[in-house]
Amino acid sequence: xxxxxxxxxxxxxxxxxxxxxxxxxxxxxxxxxxxxxxxxxxxxxxxxxxxxxxxxxxxxxxxxxxxxxxxxxxxxxxxxxxxxxxxxxxxxxxxxxxxxxxxxxxxxxxxxxxxxxxxxxxxxxxxxxxxxxxxxxxxxxxxxxxxxxxxxxxxxxxxxxxxxxxxxxxxxxxxxxxxxxxxxxxxxxxxxxxxxxxxxxxxxxxxxxxxxxxxxxxxxxxxxxxxxxxxxxxxxxxxxxxxxxxxxxxxxxxxxxxxxxxxxxxxxxxxxxxxxxxxxxxxxxxxxxxxxxxxxxxxxxxxxxxxxxxxxxxxxxxxxxxxxxxx
Amino acid sequence: xxxxxxxxxxxxxxxxxxxxxxxxxxxxxxxxxxxxxxxxxxxxxxxxxxxxxxxxxxxxxxxxxxxxxxxxxxxxxxxxxxxxxxxxxxxxxxxxxxxxxxxxxxxxxxxxxxxxxxxxxxxxxxxxxxxxxxxxxxxxxxxxxxxxxxxxxxxxxxxxxxxxxxxxxxxxxxxxxxxxxxxxxxxxxxxxxxxxxxxxxxxxxxxxxxxxxxxxxxxxxxxxxxxxxxxxxxxxxxxxxxxxxxxxxxxxxxxxxxxxxxxxxxxxxxxxxxxxxxxxxxxxxxxxxxxxxxxxxxxxxx
Numbered sequence: 001x002x003x004x005x006x007x008x009x010x011x012x013x014x015x016x017x018x019x020x021x022x023x024x025x026x027x028x029x030x031x032x033x034x035x036x037x038x039x040x041x042x043x044x045x046x047x048x049x050x051x052x053x054x055x056x057x058x059x060x061x062x063x064x065x066x067x068x069x070x071x072x073x074x075x076x077x078x079x080x081x082x083x084x085x086x087x088x089x090x091x092x093x094x095x096x097x098x099x100x101x102x103x104x105x106x107x108x109x110x111x112x113x114x115x116x117x118x119x120x121x122x123x124x125x126x127x128x129x130x131x132x133x134x135x136x137x138x139x140x141x142x143x144x145x146x147x148x149x150x151x152x153x154x155x156x157x158x159x160x161x162x163x164x165x166x167x168x169x170x171x172x173x174x175x176x177x178x179x180x181x182x183x184x185x186x187x188x189x190x191x192x193x194x195x196x197x198x199x200x201x202x203x204x205x206x207x208x209x210x211x212x213x214x215x216x217x218x219x220x221x222x223x224x225x226x227x228x229x230x231x232x233x234x235x236x237x238x239x240x241x242x243x244x245x246x247x248x249x250x251x252x253x254x255x256x257x258x259x260x261x262x263x264x265x266x267x268x269x270x271x272x273x274x275x276x277x278x279x280x281x282x283x284x285x286x287x288x289x290x291x292x293x294x295x296x297x298x299x300x301x302x303x304x305x306x307x308x309x310x311x312x313x314x315x316x317x318x319x320x321x322x323x324x325x326x327x
Numbered sequence: 328x329x330x331x332x333x334x335x336x337x338x339x340x341x342x343x344x345x346x347x348x349x350x351x352x353x354x355x356x357x358x359x360x361x362x363x364x365x366x367x368x369x370x371x372x373x374x375x376x377x378x379x380x381x382x383x384x385x386x387x388x389x390x391x392x393x394x395x396x397x398x399x400x401x402x403x404x405x406x407x408x409x410x411x412x413x414x415x416x417x418x419x420x421x422x423x424x425x426x427x428x429x430x431x432x433x434x435x436x437x438x439x440x441x442x443x444x445x446x447x448x449x450x451x452x453x454x455x456x457x458x459x460x461x462x463x464x465x466x467x468x469x470x471x472x473x474x475x476x477x478x479x480x481x482x483x484x485x486x487x488x489x490x491x492x493x494x495x496x497x498x499x500x501x502x503x504x505x506x507x508x509x510x511x512x513x514x515x516x517x518x519x520x521x522x523x524x525x526x527x528x529x530x531x532x533x534x535x536x537x538x539x540x541x542x543x544x545x546x547x548x549x550x551x552x553x554x555x556x557x558x559x560x561x562x563x564x565x566x567x568x569x570x571x572x573x574x575x576x577x578x579x580x581x582x583x584x585x586x587x588x589x590x591x592x593x594x595x596x597x598x599x600x601x602x603x604x605x606x607x608x609x610x611x612x613x614x615x616x617x618x619x620x621x622x623x624x625x626x627x628x629x
Contacts, residue, residue: 147566
């Protein structure tokens with residue numbers, strides 16, 4: 001196991017380095033920081049622009065590889081460079097990382113837990129009303145992209161606030177109300193009000209995917225000999241299903257988990273941007289529009305790291321669930 | 328069944344030569360017998376008809392601006408209402424739908440072809456070819472496709488939607504190619520591939536003649552499901568301004584514009600969003616029915 005893990009980690013380290021370099025090079029080629037200065041009035045002299053761009057390591061007159069070397073040297077020391085406005089990328093992203101992390105974790109936990117539970121429940125009574133209902137609903141949900149879902153949720157929420165509650169129950173913009181004068185519980189309630197819609201829009205898709213997958217895996221397992229044996233040795237149906245069937249059916253789902261994580265990050269990007277959360281995803285979209293090469297590269301780096309962490313976590317969970325892997 | 332049995336059976340069929348039903352006929356038969364397949368196919372055909380024949384019956388084209396009607400709700404004159412600029416929502420929506428359907432279809436075709444080639448080469452040649460191709464696949468899976476596409480989006484420019492389609496396809500093939508590789512490894516050991524190899528057929532020709540055609544059922548299903556994936560990705564990218572650029576319109580740009588005015592002008596948002604969801608749903612239903620039709624031994628999904 002240790003050797004396997006060491007090889008995996010080494011492979012991941014190489015992948016991260018290459019992926020981050022690729023992201024930097026693509027961003028440096030595609031984005032044009034010089035154009036930020038073009039429509040300023042009065043137009044700054046060319047030498048000033050050049051000096052400023054060079055100071056930020058964004059000057060396109062410096063050869064690409066030289067800029068890359070400067071950037072890579074900084075990253076090795078844990079410094080992601082400066083944004084186009086001259087602020088430190090590290091400081092900015094450190095603040096934003098927490099926001100994205102909270103959103104993604106919550107969406108992931110809600111999505112995978114509910115999805116697995118719904119899928120397992122649907123499989124227990126195949127073709128029952130619950131199975132049919134979840135199948136139908138997940139089919140529809142899988143056809144709704146996050147951007148549309150988020151907008152529909154906003155519309156529904158504002159309708160509900162206006163018609164049903166007659167006050168602001170669901171808050172659709174930002175992570176918390178600025179300048180709210182309330183006690184500790186007031187702040188908690190305020191955060192929850194902001195949290196509901198983004199979490200729903202992020203996790204609904206995951207629930208649909210996981211429940212479909214878990215259901216199919218569970219159906220494969222329910223008829224297996226070891227479940228019958230467990231029943232024969234005197235376990236109740238419930239115990240046999242939870243201890244043996246559910247656990248075995250979880251193994252392939254865990255492998256699938258690594259694949260969905262990238263999609264989850266993308267979903268979080270949309271959710272943050274639409275609901276106005278100041279997280280990494282929102283910053284990614286903003287920084288592409290402001291031609292902020294260093295910020296884009298840093299966020300790509302973090303995305304690659306987190307996808308590989310998810311992949312590692314799914315390997316470890318796999319080992320925890322499947323004794324054959326540990327041997 | 329022995330030889331004489333076969334002869335007997337042949338006699339029993341009154342001398343008319345018994346022809347084995349072709350696989351195509353069997354599969355299409357199964358496909359159209361399933362409710363999902365019928366509904367999916369009918370809806371998708373309807374969507375195509377709407378997108379390409381709809382503009383012919385509408386008296387407004389997508390470039391027309393009705394200066395007497397800004398932000399009007401649906402009426403006999405403007406079936407889906409009008410936008411702030413006076414554009415007819417019906418005409419603009421159909422125009423966006425054409426673009427989204429074409430982009431989705433092309434991107435799915437290209438990405439499935441790419442997945443087939445990369446996966447089959449990796450599975451057939453093994454060794455360093457496999458290792459480097461697998462590594463490339465893993466590398467592209469590490470960075471979310473949306474991220475890369477968004478970063479390189481300034482290169483697309485306006486009107487260059489073909490470049491966009493190719494880039495979209497370049498970042499959709501990875502998961503399929505992993506599956507294809509696994510199946511190619513097992514196909515490689517089959518007798519007909521070995522026979523071809525011993526007859527001296529060059530490897531590349533074996534891959535295109537024998538390996539890839541034997542994976543066609545998987546590839547067809549996958550191409551179908553990739554259409555919906557491509558349409559969804561295109562929508563999300565265009566929503567944020569990274570995909571189809573103005574003056575072209577697509578579902579994504581229309582939804583982005585519509586969502587801003589949806590509160591007081593619901594017709595600018597719900598028609599487009601509804602058509603998008605119905606289209607993707609129909610494609611997914613078709614893909615699911617196709618999968619069942621190709622592989623009846625697999626558990627029915629309903």
